[in-house]
Amino acid sequence: QVALLDIDICGPSIPKMMGLEGEQVHQSGSGWSPVYVEENLGVMSVGFLLSSPDDAVIWRGPKKNGLIKQFLRDVDWGEIDYLIVDTPPGTSDEHLSIVQYLSAAHIDGAVIITTPQEVSLQDVRKEINFCHKVKLPIIGVVENMSGFICPNCKNESQIFPPTTGGAEKMCQNLNVSLLGKVPLDPQIGKSCDKGQSFLSEAPESPATSSYRSIIQRIQEYCDQHHFQEEKMI
Amino acid sequence: LFSSPPERSSLAGVRHILLVLSGKGGVGKSTLSTQLALALRHSGKKVGILDVDLCGPSIPRMFRVQDSDVHQCDGGWVPVFVDQDKSISLMSIGFLLEKPDDAVVWRGPKKNALIKQFVADVAWGDLDFLIVDTPPGTSDEHISTVEALRPYKPLGAILVTTPQAVSVGDVRRELTFCKKTGLQVLGIVENMSGFVCPHCSECTNIFSKGGGEELAKHAGVPFLGCVPLDPQLSRSLEEGRDFIREFPKSAAFPALTHIAQQILDGTRQQTS
Numbered sequence: 001q002v003a004l005l006d007i008d009i010c011g012p013s014i015p016k017m018m019g020l021e022g023e024q025v026h027q028s029g030s031g032w033s034p035v036y037v038e039e040n041l042g043v044m045s046v047g048f049l050l051s052s053p054d055d056a057v058i059w060r061g062p063k064k065n066g067l068i069k070q071f072l073r074d075v076d077w078g079e080i081d082y083l084i085v086d087t088p089p090g091t092s093d094e095h096l097s098i099v100q101y102l103s104a105a106h107i108d109g110a111v112i113i114t115t116p117q118e119v120s121l122q123d124v125r126k127e128i129n130f131c132h133k134v135k136l137p138i139i140g141v142v143e144n145m146s147g148f149i150c151p152n153c154k155n156e157s158q159i160f161p162p163t164t165g166g167a168e169k170m171c172q173n174l175n176v177s178l179l180g181k182v183p184l185d186p187q188i189g190k191s192c193d194k195g196q197s198f199l200s201e202a203p204e205s206p207a208t209s210s211y212r213s214i215i216q217r218i219q220e221y222c223d224q225h226h227f228q229e230e231k232m233i
Numbered sequence: 234l235f236s237s238p239p240e241r242s243s244l245a246g247v248r249h250i251l252l253v254l255s256g257k258g259g260v261g262k263s264t265l266s267t268q269l270a271l272a273l274r275h276s277g278k279k280v281g282i283l284d285v286d287l288c289g290p291s292i293p294r295m296f297r298v299q300d301s302d303v304h305q306c307d308g309g310w311v312p313v314f315v316d317q318d319k320s321i322s323l324m325s326i327g328f329l330l331e332k333p334d335d336a337v338v339w340r341g342p343k344k345n346a347l348i349k350q351f352v353a354d355v356a357w358g359d360l361d362f363l364i365v366d367t368p369p370g371t372s373d374e375h376i377s378t379v380e381a382l383r384p385y386k387p388l389g390a391i392l393v394t395t396p397q398a399v400s401v402g403d404v405r406r407e408l409t410f411c412k413k414t415g416l417q418v419l420g421i422v423e424n425m426s427g428f429v430c431p432h433c434s435e436c437t438n439i440f441s442k443g444g445g446e447e448l449a450k451h452a453g454v455p456f457l458g459c460v461p462l463d464p465q466l467s468r469s470l471e472e473g474r475d476f477i478r479e480f481p482k483s484a485a486f487p488a489l490t491h492i493a494q495q496i497l498d499g500t501r502q503q504t505s
Contacts, residue, residue: 009372010256010369010370010371010372010403010406011256011257011258011369011370011403011406013257013399013402013403016398016399016402017399053402053405054405054406054408054409055406055409056371056406056407056409056410056413057371057406058371058372058375058376058410058413058414059371059372060341060345060372060373060376061340061341061342061372061373062341064372088258088369088370089258089259089288089289089368089369090288090289090368091288091336091337091338092287092288092338092339092340092341092344092373093340093341093372093373095338096338096340115259117467117470117471118294118471119263119291119294119295119470119471120259122291122294122333122334123288123289123291125333125334126288126289126334126335126336126337127336128334129334129335129336130336130338133336133338134338148428148437148439150430150432150433150435150437151435151437152430152433152435152437153430153432153433153435155430155432155433157428157430157431157432157464158464159428159439159462159464159467160464160467161464161467161468161471163468163471163472164471184439185439186437186438186439186440186441189397189399189439189440189441190397190441192397192399193397193398193399193441
């Protein structure tokens with residue numbers, strides 16, 4: 001049972017990517033109802049609260065924090081195995097708030113995404129430091145857009161070159177796990193734009209194998225964690 | 234920070250102010266800001282870049298001046314010059330950090346205060362163009378920057394998107410932001426638009442194609458062009474090199490110089 005919470009208030013991409021554009025949130029006695037992709041996958045996003053694709057959410061920090069609080073307090077998620085929270089880039093209101101509001105619950109950890117170049121890594125190091133500062137465990141780092149194999153000649157190009165050793169070197173230096181590398185695949189963007197599952201649409205893609213391996217490692221981390229917690233009790 | 238405010242506005246010598254915006258992260262705003270500055274410099278203009286991305290300041294590194302410090306003078310903070318030419322100057326929180334990996338974990342009000350200072354207290358001197366590079370979104374940084382710049386009548390904003398619908402979907406909201414705040418849209422750039430394989434020259438639309446152009450048409454704003462993915466450009470940014478001067482035959486060069494030319498033409502039309 002999975003819940004996906006989109007706290008990118010200004011740029012909510014999740015509804016489109018899940019094929020739920022145009023859906024609205026319903027309220028009942030037990031709170032806001034998430035929008036379900038499948039019986040076991042529920043989604044919440046500010047995107048569902050906007051009436052037009054042109055509507056902009058031009059809010060300062062406090063108002064964004066208020067909505068994030070509501071998402072956590074008023075959404076009737078039911079019993080879930082995994083709550084996945086998608087965040088905007090940065091180390092600001094949304095990030096501080098979600099960590100603060102979830103502090104009573106238990107956050108297993110954060111998965112941090114980067115691309116291979118130093119321009120990206122330099123920001124990701126800050127994000128890692130943010131996690132340390134707020135005592136958020138780091139499950140690991142994913143290197144996205146990691147190489148492109150030309151469908152015609154099958155040669156590989158490093159479109160975003162890892163001039164300083166990519167995520168691999170950074171993870172070594174900072175003692176965090178590298179969960180995996182996902183190559184560029186035009187089908188990924190296409191599936192997201194159509195709101196379809198890339199993993200189902202392109203099961204043979206090298207990117208699919210990468211995603212699946214990364215997801216497995218995340219699940220293993222969470223299972224281990226749970227086991228350790230129960231041992232402690 | 235200062236005992237008395239500067240007598241002459243620090244932006245009084247700046248002829249044109251333009252903002253680079255996007256609803257979406259990672260689409261290439263900082264890349265475009267940098268290349269636009271380089272291209273304008275090559276047309277003989279003096280350019281400044283104000284980097285108001287406080288959480289992820291990319292601009293200093295893109296010019297290989299990330300280790301520079303900011304000094305104060307009577308007129309305020311002295312911007313960092315990219316080279317001895319002094320034709321490109323920068324201001325970014327990147328220069329104010331003790332360590333490069335220090336996270337700026339600030340809520341809105343603190344960000345707003347620094348942005349006000351950046352707009353009011355940097356001694357830019359005489360510039361032809363001040364380019365303001367922003368983080369993605371429509372929040373504190375954007376509201377504060379536009380409010381602080383309003384008295385100086387910015388030229389307008391360039392909006393950057395990648396071709397896919399997921400990116401365009403966010404940039405639509407950025408267009409609404411511009412409308413609501415009275416910021417003129419100079420045009421839309423469709424970045425990462427196609428990749429030509431250096432081995433066999435086959436073009437693959439890795440991030441789809443056409444979304445930016447369609448959005449410009451739909452919204453009735455100018456379309457400034459498609460910039461293809463170009464590993465040479467990525468590498469130049471990594472190494473702090475002047476892509477416009479050093480790689481005129483590279484894939485992204487024509488599109489980038491064309492964007493700069495349209496901006497220049499726009500300002501000439503304004504004065505005539």
